[in-house]
Amino acid sequence: MKHARVACFGSIHEAVRIEGKLQLTDGRLVGEEEVVWLPPLEVGTIFALGLNYADHANEISFKAPEEPLVFLKGPNTLIGHNGETRRPVDVDMMHYECELAVIIGKKARNVKREDAYNYVSGYTIANDYAIRDYLENYYRPNLAVKNRDTLTPIGPWFVDKEDIPDPMNLKLYTYVNGDLKQEGSTKDMVFDIPFLIEYLSSFMTLNENDIILTGTPKGTVNVVEGDEVVVEIEGIGKLRNKIVSDKVFQR
The missing domain is CATH 2.30.30.370 (FAH)
Known part of the structure; x- marks a missing residue:
């Protein structure tokens, strides 16, 4: 549902x-x-994966990491379907990132990968925009790259896990002003969902409504004021939002 x-x-x-x-x-x-x-749920901790698709790592001139590259995001970043994402006036490079978001359904600690899906309640879509101008180091993304207000549309739907029989074989698409710009599949993740849940829960407790943003495939391009961006994941839906400038926010 x-x-x-x-x-x-x-x-x-x-x-x-x-x-x-x-x-x-x-x-x-x-x-x-x-x-x-x-946002389709009241989110707890947000875990975001960097370089979790080898083709995306390659397109930005990096190798896929040998251990998950994970950083945290604040709830201030989240907006809903049809929302507006602010593009600061002084930046040159802002990329969309279509990502499968995994929703944790119950407290998880020291979970084994074979049991990982027992701790998942469902899935949604995230567009985890990155402002590359602020990047200090691809392996140490700073707060300003990923944690600005309105930077992460999410939704529109929270889909029960029972309705997504194979989350590791879903097609992902991104359209900018109606043109297809990004296409990939979750089967190409470097670290799959069970591995990520085992890895994270090995050193910290995961709680209900925590979410894991699992990374994006290749095909990210710059977006500018006025662009309409639609990210789509097979079986889950389409998430639409618009890029706006500083003047919309009047601050």
């Missing part, structure tokens, strides 16, 4: 998708165009 969080009728609602509409928990049906989309 596809779940969402939306704002309408003056409040925030949990919803599910039924026959092309959103059914709120109080039973009301609304059109998808009638709501403000929020």
Whole structure:
């Protein structure tokens, strides 16, 4: 089933998708165009993978790491479907990154890879924009690269894991102004989902609604003010947002 969080009728609602509409928990049906989309869950810790596709590592002149390159993101970065992402006026290079987001369903500590999917509740889509101008070192991404406000659209759907039988064989696409720019498959991850859950839970506790952003394949290009970016993952949906300038935020 596809779940969402939306704002309408003056409040925030949990919803599910039924026959092309959103059914709120109080039973009301609304059109998808009638709501403000929020991140599909109240997120805990956000783990982001760098260089987790060998082809992407190669296109930016790096080798895939021998150990997962993981960094943390703040919840301030998240916005919902159809949201606006700010592109600072003084930057030259801002890349989209279509990523499968894995949602942890219960507390996990010292999980073995063969048991890893027992700790997953579902999946969503993230577009984890990177502002390359601020990068100090590809192996030590600083806060400004990945943690600016509005930098990570997520959603629109939280899809139950039972509806994604093989998360390690999903096609990923990115469209900029309607043109296909990025295409890949989760089967090409350097470190797969079970490995990542085993790895992270070996030294820290994972909690319900923590999410793991699993990296992006090759095909990242610069986006600018006015661009509409749509990232899509097979079986989960399409996540749309628009790039806007500093003046939209008036600060």
